[in-house]
Amino acid sequence: MGVFGNPIIAREFTNLLRSRRAIHLFVAVAAASSALVLMRWPSDAIVDLSGNQSRQVFRVFGYGMLATVLLLTPVFPATSIVREKNQGTLALLFNSPLGPVSIFVGKLIGALGFLAVLLMMSVPAAAALTAMGGVSPLREIGGLYALLALAALQNTAISLWISSRATTSDGALRWSFAAVLAVSVVAIGPHQFLQGRGTESLLSTGAEYLRCVSPIPAAMELMAHSDVASQGFESRVRAAPGYPLAALAITLAAAIATTTRLNYRIFDRARSQGVMTHERSRGEQWARRLFFLVDPQRRTRGIAPLVNPVLVKEFRCRRFGRFHWLMRLMAASAVVSLVLTLASTTATMERGVETIGGIMVALQVALIVLLTPTLAATLISGEVESGGWTLLQMTPMSAARILSGKLMSVLWTLLLIIVSTLPGYLVIVWISPESWLKVRVVLICLAWTAAFALLASATVSAFCRRAATSTTVAYVLLLSVYAGTMLIWLGRDAPFGHAMVENALRINTMAAALSVMGTPGFVTYRLIPDAWWITGGACVGFAVVLVLRARTLTRPQ
Amino acid sequence: MTTATTAPGEPAAAPSPSTSRVMETRALSKRFGDFIALDALDIHLDRGQILGFIGPNGAGKTTTIKILVGLLRPSSGEAVICGADCRRDARRIKKLVGYMPDRFGSYDNMRVSEYLDFFGAAFGIPRRARANRIHEVLETTNAAYMRDRYVESLSHGMQQRVGIARTLLHDPEVLILDEPANGLDPEARVEMRQLLLRLAAIGKSLIVTSHILPELARICDQVAIITNGRLRAFGPLAEIMRRVSQERTIEIQLANREDLPRAARIVDAFHGDAGASVSDTELMVRFRSHKSEDELGDLLRDLVDQRVRVSQFRELQADLEDAFLSVTREDGDRARIDAGAGTKAAR
Numbered sequence A: 001m002g003v004f005g006n007p008i009i010a011r012e013f014t015n016l017l018r019s020r021r022a023i024h025l026f027v028a029v030a031a032a033s034s035a036l037v038l039m040r041w042p043s044d045a046i047v048d049l050s051g052n053q054s055r056q057v058f059r060v061f062g063y064g065m066l067a068t069v070l071l072l073t074p075v076f077p078a079t080s081i082v083r084e085k086n087q088g089t090l091a092l093l094f095n096s097p098l099g100p101v102s103i104f105v106g107k108l109i110g111a112l113g114f115l116a117v118l119l120m121m122s123v124p125a126a127a128a129l130t131a132m133g134g135v136s137p138l139r140e141i142g143g144l145y146a147l148l149a150l151a152a153l154q155n156t157a158i159s160l161w162i163s164s165r166a167t168t169s170d171g172a173l174r175w176s177f178a179a180v181l182a183v184s185v186v187a188i189g190p191h192q193f194l195q196g197r198g199t200e201s202l203l204s205t206g207a208e209y210l211r212c213v214s215p216i217p218a219a220m221e222l223m224a225h226s227d228v229a230s231q232g233f234e235s236r237v238r239a240a241p242g243y244p245l246a247a248l249a250i251t252l253a254a255a256i257a258t259t260t261r262l263n264y265r266i267f268d269r270a271r272s273q274g275v276m277t278h279e280r281s282r283g284e285q286w287a288r289r290l291f292f293l294v295d296p297q298r299r300t301r302g303i304a305p306l307v308n309p310v311l312v313k314e315f316r317c318r319r320f321g322r323f324h325w326l327m328r329l330m331a332a333s334a335v336v337s338l339v340l341t342l343a344s345t346t347a348t349m350e351r352g353v354e355t356i357g358g359i360m361v362a363l364q365v366a367l368i369v370l371l372t373p374t375l376a377a378t379l380i381s382g383e384v385e386s387g388g389w390t391l392l393q394m395t396p397m398s399a400a401r402i403l404s405g406k407l408m409s410v411l412w413t414l415l416l417i418i419v420s421t422l423p424g425y426l427v428i429v430w431i432s433p434e435s436w437l438k439v440r441v442v443l444i445c446l447a448w449t450a451a452f453a454l455l456a457s458a459t460v461s462a463f464c465r466r467a468a469t470s471t472t473v474a475y476v477l478l479l480s481v482y483a484g485t486m487l488i489w490l491g492r493d494a495p496f497g498h499a500m501v502e503n504a505l506r507i508n509t510m511a512a513a514l515s516v517m518g519t520p521g522f523v524t525y526r527l528i529p530d531a532w533w534i535t536g537g538a539c540v541g542f543a544v545v546l547v548l549r550a551r552t553l554t555r556p557q
Numbered sequence B: 001m002t003t004a005t006t007a008p009g010e011p012a013a014a015p016s017p018s019t020s021r022v023m024e025t026r027a028l029s030k031r032f033g034d035f036i037a038l039d040a041l042d043i044h045l046d047r048g049q050i051l052g053f054i055g056p057n058g059a060g061k062t063t064t065i066k067i068l069v070g071l072l073r074p075s076s077g078e079a080v081i082c083g084a085d086c087r088r089d090a091r092r093i094k095k096l097v098g099y100m101p102d103r104f105g106s107y108d109n110m111r112v113s114e115y116l117d118f119f120g121a122a123f124g125i126p127r128r129a130r131a132n133r134i135h136e137v138l139e140t141t142n143a144a145y146m147r148d149r150y151v152e153s154l155s156h157g158m159q160q161r162v163g164i165a166r167t168l169l170h171d172p173e174v175l176i177l178d179e180p181a182n183g184l185d186p187e188a189r190v191e192m193r194q195l196l197l198r199l200a201a202i203g204k205s206l207i208v209t210s211h212i213l214p215e216l217a218r219i220c221d222q223v224a225i226i227t228n229g230r231l232r233a234f235g236p237l238a239e240i241m242r243r244v245s246q247e248r249t250i251e252i253q254l255a256n257r258e259d260l261p262r263a264a265r266i267v268d269a270f271h272g273d274a275g276a277s278v279s280d281t282e283l284m285v286r287f288r289s290h291k292s293e294d295e296l297g298d299l300l301r302d303l304v305d306q307r308v309r310v311s312q313f314r315e316l317q318a319d320l321e322d323a324f325l326s327v328t329r330e331d332g333d334r335a336r337i338d339a340g341a342g343t344k345a346a347r
Helices: A007-018 A020-039 A052-072 A077-087 A089-094 A100-120 A123-132 A137-165 A169-184 A186-194 A202-213 A215-222 A239-261 A282-291 A309-317 A323-351 A353-376 A381-386 A388-393 A399-420 A423-431 A433-463 A467-490 A498-505 A509-517 A530-554 B061-068 B090-096 B112-122 B127-140 B156-168 B186-201 B213-219 B237-244 B257-271 B293-305 B320-346
Strands: B021-032 B035-041 B044-046 B050-054 B076-081 B097-100 B174-178 B205-209 B222-227 B230-236 B248-254 B277-279 B284-289 B310-316
Touching: A007 A020, A007 A100, A020 A052, A020 A100, A020 A123, A052 A100, A052 A123, A052 A137, A052 A215, A052 A467, A077 A089, A077 A100, A077 A137, A077 A169, A100 A137, A100 A239, A123 A137, A137 A169, A137 A215, A137 A239, A169 A186, A169 A353, A169 A467, A186 A202, A186 A215, A202 A215, A202 A239, A215 A239, A309 A399, A309 B112, A353 A399, A353 A423, A353 A433, A353 A467, A353 A509, A381 A388, A381 A433, A381 A467, A388 A530, A399 A433, A399 A530, A423 A433, A433 A467, A433 A509, A433 A530, A467 A498, A467 A509, A498 A509, A509 A530, B021 B061, B021 B205, B035 B061, B035 B230, B044 B205, B050 B061, B050 B186, B050 B213, B050 B320, B061 B076, B061 B174, B061 B205, B090 B097, B097 B156, B112 B127, B112 B156, B127 B156, B127 B186, B156 B174, B156 B186, B186 B205, B186 B213, B213 B320, B222 B237, B222 B320, B230 B237, B237 B320, B248 B257, B257 B277, B257 B284, B257 B293, B293 B310
Parallel strands: B050 B205, B050 B222, B097 B174, B174 B205
Antiparallel strands: B021 B035, B021 B044, B021 B076, B222 B230, B248 B284, B248 B310, B277 B284
């Protein structure tokens, strides 16, 4: 069956186009890209022969479109296979003459078609940009769209592979966003630390190649920016030609992995027989005692008095919320923090407190933004979707008790993770004792970030009936605040003025922390205490809405 | 096997000993905008009885149940369980009622014992009493062997039993079970039936909805048939059967295929309409009739006189399915008449 005769393409594509969200997205992309160009559209008779204005707009436009693609690509393919599997329609597809390749290609092209329409919404703005002069229509604009198409292809293939392995739609979304973040951002990290170590360093060379799997360095090269966080060193491996090869290789690998999953074995799921430790042989019991700090197969005691049962339930029914997993998480965090401490000790000497502090802040905020929706955005929507909310309604527990149990379960996990990443700051304070005040302010900013992420995600979950939807909305909201405003910062001074960038950054507590830390590029912005007031006000607003909504949901309709 | 008769946690308010009525609705109605989901429903249930709540999809069964358990506010009328008003005494209702919705409400990564422990704690049952209570309810529902299994790994039938165990945790007076036999295999259905009878025997009052009418007929003391939000029949099963059997179904089994058209003509002439249905494969003529025994005897004589070879002439025993179909058919006829009247009025 040829690609054009593939019925899945039409179904996936039309299904996506039919939704109201699609129209909103198209309008938003068209409006934002046009507004960007209009801001710098020449208003007097003087011609800018240097093309500076259009190049400034081109950079913000390029990063904005790249962020849009990275943010939106996982949304549709991540749930595509797992939802069909859970609804039973995947079995119908397997029963049809369509083979695994046809199913995969249908879903891939269906999702890419939607993204193509989305990108087309920005074409008029790109054309206007070319008309302003200074930007090559073929090499730069065409190159940018080719890069965006490759990024969309790569991330769609990864998301489809994750969807074929996931058991729930929201789980697939979480892992897809994590994978996109890992490929696009985390892959750049080693190069940031290891660049300039010389040709003899295998690690440094490996890091240069590794950064080619991310579209960001390629985009930077295309827009004539210096390399990622460049310290004045020139990279030997060029990202622009390397990225297409890496993207195509990843796509091919993901395609093979997905098509091999698309058969009846996808429905096989081992059902645990629930054998407990005391039912095993004596030898096995001893081995488990020795190797498990906290045995997961041990029979748990009943929920203790005075403890909120919802809090315990949330930890117990979370895959990584069990005590043995928390112990492992703490151990892993301790190891990571030791590595971080070592790296920051050596790097602080070389690069200064400001840069290292800035990287630590960015990593911590990335961790919070990535992790919080996975925990908080399904707190209520997950219960509603599974039918558990009706059962909770039938218990004598009040809305406040249910809500506090749920929120506390996320808060404890977040606290645990944030605290485990703090030793790096201790090193900074030890090296530069006068930084203590700065670190204190940064910690307050981190606390506000965590509170905002938690309350925003929980509020979103209270208004959605499906966990996948609430997870997506929460990610989009948080990434808009913490990454979207950074796009405006990227266009600082041109095309955006100082006042506008400062106003935009006021809602971003990460930027506030970076300005306090004195990270290059943020020093000139005075964001504290406005950022605290704005985030605090938003937190109070979300909390009020959340409580009211929870009360409504627990009352008779 | 023992089951606690007093609540292990906070004691649930018991009904007055002078009355055995545990549930009653009076003119209970629910509207969603212009749509009437429930129209003046009057039903009741006594202690230790099982009420079968029957109706086609969208008839208003779940709406009634949601009002009874306090999840939905009625537009008018009242519903009372053990003296507690379903609209005003939401907290008491939660302790008096054990509700099993048609969806299990599973949690991932939780064992059955942990699942029940959570709901026990949510109902405020103290830890020590809770452990004993979980053991009791699992024994009652024959689910003790599942206590260490993960709930999401249980089969549908097992989940239904765990669901009932959950409803029993706080020792409620009334159990409201929405489609408990739905999707169960025959063996699991028999087990479910025995379980429900056992619960009634220990004094629980049950309201059960089901589409599997023969199952309900075997366990129900009372039956309520509801269509389009209106109560069409309510009362003891035997009484409803008597009402339905006023119009009996008669089957005439023939020995010869050639006699079928002639037999159908005789039956139609006897009735004065063309209501007889003919089955070629079964060699059978079926019809519904209000006629007396003597009149039916005359019909048989006519058939024999006209040389129709009759091998059997029998009355079909009515069951709950017939009662349900009879009531829903009447409802359909009435709807057609109403529609016809509406069309005439429009003309």
